[in-house]
Amino acid sequence: MDDLNQRFEDGNITLPQLLLHWAGTIPDELAIREKDLGIWNRVTWAEYFAKVRGFALGLHIRGFGRGDRLAIASEDTPEWLYSDIAAQALGGMTVGVYPTNPWRELNYILRHSKSSIIVCGDQEQVDKVLNAEAIEGAFPNLKLIVCVDMKGMRNYDRTRLKSFDEVVQEGLDHASGHIDDADFFLDCVNAGKPDDPAVVVYTSGTTGPPKGAMLSHRNLLVASYPLIDQFNLTRDRYSVVCYLPLCHVAERVFSTILSLMIGGAVNFAESIDTVQVNLREIAPRVFLGVPRIWEKLQYSASIRIQDARPMARRVYNWGLDLGQAHFRKIEAGQQLNPVERVKHFVAKILVFNPLKRFMGIDKVHCSFVGGASISPEVVRFFRVIGVPLYQVYGMTESGGLAFFQNADKATVGAAGVPAPGLQYRIAEDGELEIKHPSVFLGYLDNEKATAETIIDGWLQTGDVVEQLDNGEIAIVDRKKSIIITSGGKNITPSEIENALKDSIYISEAIVVGEGRNFLGALLQIDYDTVGKWAQAQGLAYTTFSHLSSLDEVRELIAKEVARVNDTFARVENIRKFVLLKKQLDHDDGELTATQKVRRNVIETRFEAEMAEIYA
Structure with missing residues (x-):
């Protein structure tokens, strides 16, 4: 195992070789669990390996091999992992497509990546492929469409369409009938090199068309290894829930790598x-959550307690107030006195532990937040109730992880210290630049963008950061998101937006004001919490748009905006705001697949709202 750990640290192994290792050493141990019809079904490492081998052989007889690309457009399923590792075992690359992507984005990725095979989760994803072909013409490289769930597809043309199980069975049948091919799969796995391209991850496209970042096995392994080393992650201390799209590099790190x-x-x-x-x-x-997931967990507790009996609400509020006071004291470097420790123990029994059980994170020994900036108040809430929540920072181009917090370096609002061996520097304009073996191979078929992103071996992250005294960095904002007002003042919108989203009544906030003489905001109410508030006030409404248009709701949000304004300098105050009459949507091009706001389309998409602010 020591030799294996050294290979992890150096990245001298491939993902299919790791699967081969576990299938050989612990074949009957649990590898995957999936819920079907209310029952959690188990998949062992031996069964995992067998599925991957069968699917890889099925791909092989259709000509899939080294350098080819296999796209996956599916919700998270075991077949996602089988397809991913099978393509890599043959020397190919996996191209993840978000299942929420509309057909236009899927069309762009399939054509740009030149994928020869696509694995679709269900009828909806197959229809996107067929619709794209009907409108834009046939995909020149696409040879085969594989579908995991064939429900509703009895009358589809099966010329190019196969079920996942059919491909697996065809591969196994071919191997059993061709003795010379019996060891072909193992030969392919063993021939894999750590620096082979393994995956192509398309960026979210917040400021332009998505770019396909190519990552090798080594990139992914050396980026992930520091978490194993720092948090003593072992087989008996590691189980995760896979729920974020597997084409997202963060979920791939935790559920695959x-x-x-x-x-x-x-x-x-x-x-x-x-x-x-x-x-x-x-x-x-172990649990990873993007900011929105942690916010939803916190909101679910807040909503649940509103329906509780008065005594339960008083105990809940007492416990949280006490915990926050104690947390502030500990943050200041002070110790709790004996009376405070007793009170904290009582709060832990009556409030904190039940809260964690309600959220399902009571057994977590380390948890992480990444993918975007998160409000410090959300982090404080979870640390107050005893959840060891650490900020991690990375990007697709850095293999998913570059900086992370730990028990000794965990300043609220910071993003941690660099992973061992990572070099970094902060440019004059505040942009973070890093150098490490985890830095990606480049953008697929885009040498210009690669040259602009990797300069003399240094990855230009596009993030503006600050260096803290304890060695941590704090993310200020995306370089392209910084607002410069007409008066020349540089404004960091994410800090203000996070403060606004601390309100349980605001689910999305977009601060605007580039080239203007004051800041404005486009705000989206939280439909559930504002709806519950409206019902308590006796206000009738029918739709999201109707609820957003109520004068009483505007007054409610205005108080929240005023509260936030009090915490910022006058030049950073929101002078005018508009409540959006619709929820931001990925299908409408306003959000990326990872639910980040596409700032480059907001002002044009909401032209009338912008005119209302800056009339």
């Missing part, structure tokens, strides 16, 4: 909407 490095179990959530229920059922030991 770390699982294969450690031999830990991956549990597939039924859907993003059932995450909290699945968390309670699985009680994972």
Whole structure:
């Protein structure tokens, strides 16, 4: 195992070789768990390997090989992992497509990546492929469409369409009938090189068309290894719930890379909407959440307590107030006195532990937040109730991880210290630049963008940061998101937006004001919490748009904006705001697949709202 750990640290192994290792050493141990019809079904490492081998052989007889690209457009399922590792085992690359992507984005990725095979999760994803072909013409490289769930597709043309199980069975049948091919799969796996391109991850496209970042096995392994080393992640201390799209580099790190490095179990959530229920059922030991997930967990507790009896609400509020006071004291470097320790123990029994059980994170020994900036108040809430929540920072181009917090370096609002061996520097304009073996191979078929992003071996992250006294960095904002007002003042919008989203009544905030003489904001109400508030006030409404248009709701949000304005300098105050009459949507091009706001389309998409602010 020591030799294996050294290979992890150096990245001298491939992901299919790791699967081969676990299938050979712990074949009957749990690798994957998936819920079907209310029952959690187990998949062992031997079964995992067999599925990958069968699918890889099925791809091989269709000509898929080294350098080819296989796209996957699917919700999270075990077949996502099987397809991913099978393509890599043959020397190919996996191209992830978000299942929420509209057909136009899927069309762009399939054509740009020149994928020869696509694995679709269900009828909806197959229809996107067929619609794109009907409108834009046939994909010149696409040879085969594979579908995991064939429900509703009885009358489809099966010329190019196969079920996942059919491909697996055809591969196994071919191998059994061709003795010379019996060891072909193992030969391919063993021939894999750590610096082979393994995956192509398309960037979210917040400021332009998505670019396909190519990552090697070594990139992914050396980026992930520091978490194993720092948090003592072992097979018996590692189980995760897979719920974010697997084409997102953060989910790939936790549900594919770390699982294969450690031999830990991956549990597939039924859907993003059932995450909290699945968390309670699985009680994972490690948990990763993007900011929106942590915000939803916090809001769910806030909404639940509003329906509780008065005594329960008083105990809840007492516990949180006490915990926050104690947390502030500890943050200041002070110790709790004996009386405070007793009170804290009582609060832990009556409030904190039940809260964690309700959220399904009571067994977590380390948890992480990444993918975007998060409000410090959300981090404080979870640390107050005893959840070890650490900020991690990275990007697709850095293999998913570059900086992370730990028990010794965990300043609220910071993003941690560099991973061992990572070099970094801060440019004159505040942009973070890094150099490390995890830095990606470049953008697929885009030498110009690669040359602009990697200069003399230094990755230009595009993030403006500050260096803290304790060695941590703090992310200020995306370089392209900084607002410069007409008076020449540089404004960091994310800090103000996070403060606004601390309100349980505001789910999205977009600060505007580039080239203007004051800041404005486009605000989206939280439909659930504002709706509950409206019902308590006796206000009738029918739709999101109707609720947003109520004068009483505007007054409610105005108070929240005023509260936030009091915490910022006058030049950073929101002078005017507009409540959006619709929820921001990925299908409408306002959000990326990872739910980040596409700032480059906001002012044109909401031209009337902008005119209302800056009339």
